[in-house]
Amino acid sequence: MSNPILSIRNLSKNYILGGAFTKSSKDVVHAVEKVNLEIMEGETLGIVGESGCGKSTLGRMIVRLEEPTGGEIIFEDLDLAKESHRALRTHRKRFQMIFQDPYASLNPRRQIGKIVEEPLRVHGVAKQERKRVAQDLLRRVGLDANAYEKYPHEFSGGQRQRVVIARALALNPRLVVADEPVSALDVSIQAQVLNLFKDLQKEFNLTYVFIAHDLGVVRHVSDRIAVMYLGKIVELADANDLYEHPMHPYTKALLSANPRMDDSDTRERIILKGDIPNPINRPSGCVFNPRCPKAQEICKTESPQLINIGKRQVSCHFPE
């Protein structure tokens, strides 16, 4: 856990609203704004935030299923943000994505075995070898051998997500971006799938970017956690540090909203005022200032930088 496998520099995604003739530079949604991140080899980086904070967009940009509008994505020897799609095709086996909805991410008209084999077929692996790898993977993600011949409609959500995981691992990737991989599953199934993620990480020496909105889920799997708000990273820290001692007011509020099951819960409940601001009309200064319980004058005018405090990074004028 030493070398960065992925370095993201000033990565941005803007959507310009309006049709072909009505586009104006005023109506720009900054879904992701100048995000900097380093992901170390073998670690799991969790990304949390409310819906609409840009975490899924960030995840999709990392695997180039979304076009960045600026910045760099340095993955091993490649800048994924610069490569053309055609040039990227052969490299795609090194980074894979796992999607949120296991019902939508499997082609309903193909057998499970064929679905898991498809990435191998795309990369020119011979038929017999494909079948061997697919059967082996299905077994490793905990499915029966006869799953190979079945169709997606014969499986539950949890089983389908195992198939999705098997497909992502078929090409033996180094990096896996998982976009809310368990949020569509029953709570009882979530833990099983999360444990599968952990087991496979050891077995295949994987690096995960794990996107979620459920703090409990993220804590369970992550080594480090990045908290996003309105397209920016507001805090980045080791998982335990972040949970024990959040420094950014937004992280505090987020954590206080997470229920605990024991009596020792003496934390104060922080209830944020208002909604997430419209991303077209971003607040000036710190993007969190209209909802921040500690906002001062400077927060309304000056945007805080993501600064290093010890081992962690916080973007706040008044970190605790």
Place this chain on the structure above:
Amino acid sequence: MSLNESASAIFSESPGKIALRTLARDKRSWISLSILGTIILLALFAPLYAHIIAKTDPFASTLNATITLHGKTISVLEPSTTGLGLGVTPIGPTWNIHKYFLGADGQGRDVMARLLYGSRNTLFIGTSAGLITIILSLLIGLIAGYRRGWVDAVLSRILDVIWAFPVYLLAISLSVVLLTSGLKIGFLHFGPGSMALPITIIGVVYIPYVARPIRGQVLAMREREFVRAAVGTGAKHSTIVFREILPNVMPAVLVFIPIMIALSMLTESALSFLSIGVQPPSASWGTIINDGLALLYTRPIVALAPGLMIVLTAAALNLYGDAVRDALDPKTRARGD
């Protein structure tokens, strides 16, 4: 998703097999298929009937022919006795399959024989035109829906231009113009009066009605996560279109096939009725109705018989289309429409 959730199978069955099994259990599919099968068989046996059973030439006028019925000799065409005494009254149905089973038309030709030969033309033109519509629409829908952007914009606007005209008006105008001049597309040359003309015209005018919904389906499929997953594995465009998107668009296409064949057949009959489809002496159900128009008061069977065939065929095709649709999407039946 829709068709998979409701069908639970003990053995592994592909969604396609499940749909086939549902279709085989559906009474409507057997009723409609037997009607269509009978009509097709009758059409295939047209020469057998004309040359061996009835021994008549359905394409030649026989103004002075006589037949012997119940020991009496009657001429096929009798001078009219009503009104001004102009014109002729052809012989009515004899219900004898050897002699003018359904009677004769104004030129003394055997209506039954013409009806059977007409079935061949109507069915052939309807099926070919319907399939042309489906194939071209699928192609346009896939390209427009997958490429999006300016390709989609250009294709969609072209479809809009065709769509702007009422189908029949467009088909009639094209037929009137091309009937005399013929049509030349590259190396294809369709002479005036060729059957290829109505096939091409009908095939083209319905394209927007099929291509649009297919394009919409492709657009929706393109956003599905399994398509994104395929992009994420590094698959080529052709792989994504043919292996991921096309199989999921096929159910919609299959439902269109019987409906479009029925519509094309109706359009062919309309054009032929207006004398701008199948050209004499060839027959189609539309031309026979036209022949029967003058005899509507004396021998209504001449117009009624082909009319009945059109209704029967169109109804059977639509019934089959409904059965196919329900087999592919069991939820529609539950909704009761």
